[in-house]
Every structure is written in C-alpha cells, then in structure tokens.
Amino acid sequence: MFPIVHKRRLSRSVYEMGVQAPAIARKAKAGQFFILRTDEEGERIPLTFSDWDPESGVISFIFMRVGKTTHQLSHLETGDALADVTGPLGIPTHVDGLGRVAVVGGGVGAAVAYPVARAMQEAGSDVTVVLGARNADLLILEEEFRSLGVDLIVVTDDGSAGRKALVTEPLRELCETGAIDSAMAIGPTIMMRFCAETAAEHGVPCVVSLNPIMVDGTGMCGSCRVTVGGETRFACVDGPDFDGHEVDFEELMSRQRVYTDEERLADAEYTEECSCRLE
C-alpha cells in the first residue's frame, strides 16, 4: 500500500496529492508518469508527476476529477492509501539545450507543464510559460509558475483572469516575433493539436505530451498506440512526448472515446453510491 501524505484542492475539480513511494521518487524525471490503482477492483490510470522528492520519498501529482477513478481519488484523504503505484514510466521530456522555449499548459495540463518548465529553466533554457484555463476558477498553479521566475502569460477563455484569449494566441505572437526556437504543448488533445498547427505555420518545432488510454503502461498491451509520422507507436514506452507536427490527432481523439458509455455508467453508479453531490 502507498500512503497518502498530503492532499489539497486547487480548484473545483482539480486536486493535488502526495503519496509515499520512495523507490519511484528516487527515479522520477520531468514529463514521466506513473500508474495507480485505488483498490482491488480499481482501474489502472496514468497520471504525471507534478513533483517528487528523493529525500522524503514522496511523489506528487495533480489530477482533475473527470470520471469514476479520479472521483474516488478525490475522496481519499491524508492517512488513506492507494493499492498500487508503479513507475516512473515513459521517456522523460527532453529539457536540455532548448534555447528559447515556450511551454503551453492548458487546464490540468498545467500540472505537467510545471515540472517540465522548471527542468528546462534549470537546464539553462529561456522559458516562457503560457498558462491557460476556461476561467479563473479552473486556473491552477499560477503562483508556482511565477515563483519559478519564468516569463508567464496567463489567458482564460472568458477573461476572468489574465488575457481573454485561447492559448494559441500568445503562442502565435511568440512564433511571429521570432521570440522562441521551439514550443511544448501539454493539455487537452484538441488544444495540443491547435498549438502544433499554430507552431507549424511558423516553422517552429512543437513537442506534445499525449494521453491515450492505457492499461499496463509498460508496452505490453498496445492500448496506448498512436500514429506518429505514419507509424504506430506505443505512447507509454515510446512517449508520451512526440513531435506535434507528425501526430494523427484525429485518431487519438477518436480512440480516447472508446469507453465513453461504460465510463458514464461507472461514474453514475459511483456518484449515486457516494452521494457527495459533487460539491
């Protein structure tokens, strides 16, 4: 069992959690993920490290409540424990020698963008972060990014915080003015797609961090396969980072919807049983 050592609510549906997992905390790198199972009946779900501390043996992550497992997770508290935590999985994000780079974090993608931006900054890159959310309520980690000392551009769809814009607008400006050599986009698939297209228009390389449905996370099942440059790749072992200009986003979005009906059923049953009324 893996004890939960801290938990914090960041917005209406976004939480941060820390779990004691010393072997993993020793090895984690920016951009890598792990797989957890809450209990014996649970599904294996992948989540990205937002932070890790080899000294205390704690790994942290930020998750959005979107379905049954993340809903269950949101009800666990410090002192509870997770049945299984496995990792670190995937190839770490390439952070060295990037020069001037823009990191775009949309929605809960900001959680992944945070350690990536920090690692790039530490590796000596000149980092601009574009932090986006639908509204001020859903905006997370603004303070944390600010304290990294990176250039920070905040946007919301409705203008309730920062600029009223989609993340692609500041990204376009950065590309147009030649202010960046490359970009990395992390967030909802549709956002990553538009970021990659925007960067491509200006000939700027754009890495994306893909999130297909996974089971084992070790290359054993092929559930996570994505088409990149016309070839099938397994995101859990070959990724999750890929060249955004080469990804077949249409296929990825379709594959993410395979279990929509089952997911709805599972979450509806759980919601009824737990009667938290999703406050």
Place this chain on the structure above:
Amino acid sequence: MPAGVSEGGDATSGGDTPRRKPSRAPRTPMPEQSPVERRGNFDEVTLGYSPEEAVAEAERCLQCKNPTCIEGCPVNIDIKSFLARVIDGDFHGGVEVIKVKNVLPSVCGRVCPQEDQCEVVCVLAKKYEPVAIGRVERFLGDFDLACDIEARCHPEVGEPTGRSAAIVGSGPAGLACAQELARLGHSVAMLEGLHAPGGVLVYGIPEFRLPKDIVQAEIDALIEMGVELRTNVVVGKTVTLDELMGEEGFGTVFIGSGAGLPVFLGIPGENLNGVYSANEFLTRNNLMKAYLFPEYDTPIWRGRKIAVVGGGNVAMDSARTALRLGAEEVFLVYRRSEEEMPARAEEVEHAREEGVEFKMLCSPAEVTGRDGWVTGLVATRMELGEPDDSGRRSPVCVMGSDFEIACDTVIMAVGTRANPLISDAAPGLELTDRGYIVTGDDGSTSLPGVYAGGDIVTGAATVIEAMGAGKRAATAMDAWLQRPR
C-alpha cells in the same frame, strides 16, 4: 484410500515389474461443462478427475521397462512412478514424485500440450489411446492444493546461505527459479512490474482454462517458503540491473520477463476503435476482470461480431473469451490450414464445440471502418503452394479473391516480441537481432551474475519450457553464489 479403488490390491511398491495387469479400459473421459452451458460463464470448462477416475486412468499404464513418456516430458518428470503411486492410491507420494521436477502440477496438468510431449510418445499410443498423463497430473496437483497449507508437499527449505537473488518477472520461469533458489537456502526477492504476480498465467490464460485461485495458491506456497514478492517494480524503470547487483546487494539476478510486446500486422485500419491486440483484450479480462464490469472498474468493448486473427492458443483464448462476453458470432481467421494451427488440439476442439467459426486460408488485408469504429475485416483467400525446403506448404494469395467479413471487433493474435524495457537500461546485455536475451545452456547471459530464461530467451514458447529454464538457471545461480571468492 478412497472406497472402491482397491482393485489390484496385490500392488507392491517400486520395481520395474508390472504389479498387476494393466486395465484395458478406454481412456477415462474428462468431465466437463457442456458447450451450451460454458459459453455463458467464465467457470472452468473441464472439471477434473475424481480419485476413482484418476486411479482408473493410471491403471491403464503399462509401467513400461523403457518409459518413453519420461523422455517426451520437457523436464523429464518420472511419469511412470507417479502413475504407480496413483495406482496404489498414494496421492501424496505421487505429488512428491512430480514436484522433484515440476513445482506447478495443477498449472501444467491444465495447460501443457501433453499431446505433443509425453502422451504422443506413450507406448500405449501406438495401438490405443495414450494414458491421459496430463489429467492425472492435474488431479495430483489439485489434490495437493486442497490439503491444508502445512500438509501440502513443500520442498524442504535449506539452511540459510546468507546469499541473495533477485528474480525479475513472476511468470512460470521466475516462479520455478525462485522456488529452486529458496529451496537451496538463498534469500529470494521476486520483482514484478504489474500489480499481481503470475505473468501469462494471470494476465493471459483465461479463468475458464486456468482458475486464478490456483495460480494464487501456488504463489502463496512460494511466499510460505520465504520468497519476498515485490509487485509494482518495473525493472529498467523503477530500478536497473546495475542497481540490483550494486546498491541493492543481490548476488545474482534472473530475468524472466517474458515476450509480452504485441505485434500488429501493419495493415490499414488497425488503430480503429474495436481493434484489440490479444494481449490487451485478455489483460482487460483476466488481470483487470473487465468481464465483471461495473463491479470492477476496467471496461471492455463487448462486440457482437468478432474476428480473431491467428491460430495459436492465444487466438483460441481470445475467441472463447469473446463468446463468453456475449458475442453472437466469432470468426477465427487464419492464413494457413487447420492442420498447421499451433493451438493445442483440445483448445481447438473446445472452441469449435462452443461455436467459434473457423475461416482457414484467409489472410487479413485491411480493417474497414466508419466514424472511427470497425465495420469489417477484408481478407484474401490463400491456397497451399508447393512444399518449400522444409517440406511445409506455405500459403499463397489467390489473386482477386478479397472478401469482407462484417464485424465490429477485430482481435489480433499474431504473436509477440521481446519487451526492451530491461535491456534498454542494461547496455552490456547481449541480445539477438530480434531483441531476445542471448544465454548459455545454463541461462548465463553476457553480464556476470545475470541469468535469463523463458520467453525472453526463446521467444513465445510454453509454460513448462519456461519453468525448465528457470530451474536450470537456478542451479547455475546457486553455483555462482557459492563460488569461491
């Protein structure tokens, strides 16, 4: 001894001379669920012999002077002797004989291809049907498992040697290796990447062929012997081989990580929704228990018309699982002819009885779809060409013979490859050009103190071969640990 089996009571133990006249009865049939009944559940298909049936079957054995069955067994179990014990009603004794060579009789009795191993060379097979060696083995294994854990046939654990070994992977190869090293008194840690131990026995082979509580009972027995099980440890990621032999202080490491990477055909449409690798389909069902959704959280797409591509055990298991999930029609699409299917005869028979429809000499060319979902599988008809050098007639396309099988799910059971997670993190480990680990006969690899065995060395093979390799490596690892330094 159970009542009613005392016939042949003049039996004396041991010796090569037959102690009684062998029975001339036909092969004792295996009780099983009817095809109609079992199609609707995940319970085990075959129910196992009763003590009376086991004895009746053993009594068919001729107790040959030259027992060819033993040579046919990949690990040379003393089959003749365990059958003699069963004839005497000494089931404990029978288990002990098997466990000298094979620690998982309940598993092997169920899944070994006996028809190609011990039974095919049984002397009786020349004129009659061979002794049902596998069924008697299973009976003995189950007899042992049904005893209280203290009363079970455990190997004696030797005096602690103060030396330690790490076993990577808890499939048959790892289990056999761990057991043998523990028996020799070494302290053993078994590292498994998934959340549950057992390898293919747990994530691949379905409940209806190998109940999971049997595998669990065998693993419990290992833990009882003092083996430490560490799940959720992915070697190459959570810890590297170097670290295991260095900081972690293990004297030796065994790699039994299997050949788990699924292969796809590379035909158009393979990433449509509704296309599964057999590994994913079976893992969702067996390891994650998706057939019990929503009680268990992991979902599975339950198609109505399913095409399974392949002709091995993995394809049969996928097809039969699909039926049990409620499919109306299941087609098995295989590019060669039925004689060439590598699946066990018994599994092919079971699949056919349950209603799987065989489409032989068909080679998949494309998966068709609409709105991102599978609508069919286009296949090309094949015919058998001239025999090649090996005398095997390989299939060749019949031009212009493409046809479409309407279906909403396609399961690819066309083989697996070596998973590079461990070797990527161990640059000095010598691999074949296909990524399998190169070893000597004793399982030694190019890295000192590191051994390997099972599917990661041979490519996809069998449970018993993996176990044999694990045990052989354990002998060499013991010598390595005890070497003068």
